[in-house]
Amino acid sequence: MERVFIYDTTLRDGTQGEGISLSVEDKVKIAVRLDQLGVAYIEGGWPASNPKDMEFFLRAKEMKWKNAKIAAFGSTCRPGTKASEDSNLQSLVQSGAPVATIFGKTWDYHVTAALRTTLEENLRIIYDSVQYLKEAGLEVVFDAEHFFDGYKANPAYAKETVLKAEQAGADWIVLCDTNGGTLPQDILSITQEMAFYLRAPLGIHAHNDSDLAVANSIISVLGGARQVQGTMNGYGERSGNANLCSIIPNLQVKMNLECLPGENLKQLTEAAHYVAEIANVTLRNDMPFVGHSAFAHKGGMHVSALLKDPSTYEHMEPESVGNQRRVLVSELSGTSNLIYKAKELGLDINKQNKETKDIIESLKTLEHQGYQFEGAEASFELLLRRAFGEEQVPFVLDSIRLLIEKRSDGDFTSEAMIKLRVDDQVIHTAAEGNGPVNAVDNALRKALSEHYSFLKDCHLADYKVRVIDEKDATAAKVRVLIETRDQQDAWSTVGVSTNIIEASWQALLDSFRYGLLKQEKAKGAKEAESTEEASKKGEAVI
Known part of the structure; x- marks a missing residue:
C-alpha cells in the first residue's frame, strides 16, 4: 500500500x-x-x-x-x-x-x-x-x-x-x-x-x-x-x-x-472518544465513522435488509474503525427491528408470532405516551425480556415518602423514606439528598447495598428531563433519561409521567434492574468459561 x-x-x-x-x-x-x-x-x-x-x-x-x-x-x-x-x-x-x-x-x-x-x-x-x-x-x-x-x-x-x-x-x-x-x-x-x-x-x-x-x-x-x-x-x-x-x-x-500501521484503524473510534473526553467536548452522536449513531439503523425497511446483508445500508463494516452496528427500536420500527434486537439478546423470537406483534404495538403505544427507547436501550432490553417472561424482580416496593423542607437559612433539604422487601426481609430506611431525586436514589442504594454489592461501583453519570408537551405547563408530562456507569460501561434508562418524581423513579428502577441483569450475565459467562476450561482439562487427561 x-x-x-x-x-x-x-x-x-x-x-x-x-x-x-x-x-x-x-x-x-x-x-x-x-x-x-x-x-x-x-x-x-x-x-x-x-x-x-x-x-x-x-x-x-x-x-x-x-x-x-x-x-x-x-x-x-x-x-x-x-x-x-x-x-x-x-x-x-x-x-x-x-x-x-x-x-x-x-x-x-x-x-x-x-x-x-x-x-x-x-x-x-x-x-x-x-x-x-x-x-x-x-x-x-x-x-x-x-x-x-x-x-x-x-x-x-x-x-x-x-x-x-x-x-x-x-x-x-x-x-x-x-x-x-x-x-x-x-x-x-x-x-x-x-x-x-x-x-x-x-x-x-x-x-x-x-x-x-x-x-x-x-x-x-x-x-x-x-x-x-x-x-x-x-x-x-x-x-x-x-x-x-x-x-x-x-x-x-x-x-x-x-495511513495507520497494521490493525490500528480499529482503534479510531476509541481514540476519538478519548480525545473528546479529555477536551471536555461531547462527541456528536452523528459524527461519521466514530459517532454513536454512525452505524445506527431505525427504519424497519432498512433493518429488514440488514438482516439479509449489512452492506445493503452500510458503506463499510463498523468494526473496521472500532465502532459497532446498532439497531434502534421506536414507533418507526417493524418486526425486523425487534427480531434483530432479540437475536442480539439471545431471545428466540419468530416473525409470525402474535407475541411479536403485541410487543411492537405495546412499544408504539409507549412511545406515543412519551417514552423514547432509542435513547434508553437498557429500558428496552428489560421491556423485551419482560415480554419473554425473564423479568427480574429484585425487590418489592411498599412505599416511598418524600419530605421537602425550606429552612430558615434559605436552604431547601430533601429527605426520602423508603420501605421495601427483599425476599422475606422488610427494609425501612431514609436518606437525604440535594434534591428529591437524589434523596430517592440515596435511599434506594442505602436500602439495597447490603444485598447487592455491585451498587457500590455504580453511579448516576447523567440525568436529563424533557418536557413532552410544553402547552400543559406545570401539568405537562416529562421524560426522564438517566445514564448509569460502573467500572466497565454505561447504560441508559427512561421514565415518563406527569410527576417528575414518578418518572425519575421508573428510570432509577430500570437502571438498578439492568445493573442486576449485567451481574447475572457476567456470572453466567464466568461459569460457562469455567465449565469450558474444566472440560478442556478433562479432555487433556483422557
Whole structure:
C-alpha cells in the first residue's frame, strides 16, 4: 500500500477552537494516545508562544515515541531580522523536537497588508528561515499559508514562495487553505500543478469554513499530496480543521492508502472518544465513522435488509474503525427491528408470532405516551425480556415518602423514606439528598447495598428531563433519561409521567434492574468459561 503521512495538529490548531483548553498533562495524554493510534506526526504546539507549550516539548523530549515524530510549530523570521537571531526560530531548535513546522506568507496581499513588508523580503525570510532550521539538523515542514487564495490572486508569486522553501531544503511543502473557502475542483487542479512544479513532497492543510475540509483533503491526495494535516474530531478555529477521523478511514479503507500501521484503524473510534473526553467536548452522536449513531439503523425497511446483508445500508463494516452496528427500536420500527434486537439478546423470537406483534404495538403505544427507547436501550432490553417472561424482580416496593423542607437559612433539604422487601426481609430506611431525586436514589442504594454489592461501583453519570408537551405547563408530562456507569460501561434508562418524581423513579428502577441483569450475565459467562476450561482439562487427561 502506498503511504499517506498523517500529521495531527490537535494539540496546536485544535486548541484554537472555541471552548477547548488543554493542560500540559492533557496534551501529553492525547499525544501518547495518538502515538498508539499510529499517526506519523504530532504537532505539540508553538514553543515561543507560551510556557505551557515549551513544557510539553521538554516532557516529550524525555519520552519514547513508537510511531510519531513530535513537531514544534512557529513562523518564519520577522522582516529585517536574520533567521539565526530570531527568537521564534531559536525556540523551535531549543524545543528538542525533531521536526519544525513553520508557516510563511504566500499571498502577495498578506505580505504587504499583514506582514507589512516587500514581496522580495518575504522571499528572503522564507529561504533563510528554512535554511537555518535545516542547518540545525531538523526535518522542516513549510506550511504555505493562504496558498490557494494566494495562487488565485497571483499564481506566479505564490509558486515562487514555495520554490524558495524547497530550494532552502524544506522536507515538505504543505499547501494551506487557511480561510477554508476553496472548492474541491480548485484544490485538485492547483495541487496537481504544484506536484508537477515541485520536487519536494506535498501536504494539505484544510480548514472547514465551507464544510469541505475533509473533501478538500481527500481530493488533494488524489492530486498528489502525501501528507494530510488535520485534527481529531475536526477541532479548530472558527468552523474547525479537517477531521482526521473521517479522512483516515476514507483514505485507508476506500482508497487503499496506508495511513495507520497494521490493525490500528480499529482503534479510531476509541481514540476519538478519548480525545473528546479529555477536551471536555461531547462527541456528536452523528459524527461519521466514530459517532454513536454512525452505524445506527431505525427504519424497519432498512433493518429488514440488514438482516439479509449489512452492506445493503452500510458503506463499510463498523468494526473496521472500532465502532459497532446498532439497531434502534421506536414507533418507526417493524418486526425486523425487534427480531434483530432479540437475536442480539439471545431471545428466540419468530416473525409470525402474535407475541411479536403485541410487543411492537405495546412499544408504539409507549412511545406515543412519551417514552423514547432509542435513547434508553437498557429500558428496552428489560421491556423485551419482560415480554419473554425473564423479568427480574429484585425487590418489592411498599412505599416511598418524600419530605421537602425550606429552612430558615434559605436552604431547601430533601429527605426520602423508603420501605421495601427483599425476599422475606422488610427494609425501612431514609436518606437525604440535594434534591428529591437524589434523596430517592440515596435511599434506594442505602436500602439495597447490603444485598447487592455491585451498587457500590455504580453511579448516576447523567440525568436529563424533557418536557413532552410544553402547552400543559406545570401539568405537562416529562421524560426522564438517566445514564448509569460502573467500572466497565454505561447504560441508559427512561421514565415518563406527569410527576417528575414518578418518572425519575421508573428510570432509577430500570437502571438498578439492568445493573442486576449485567451481574447475572457476567456470572453466567464466568461459569460457562469455567465449565469450558474444566472440560478442556478433562479432555487433556483422557
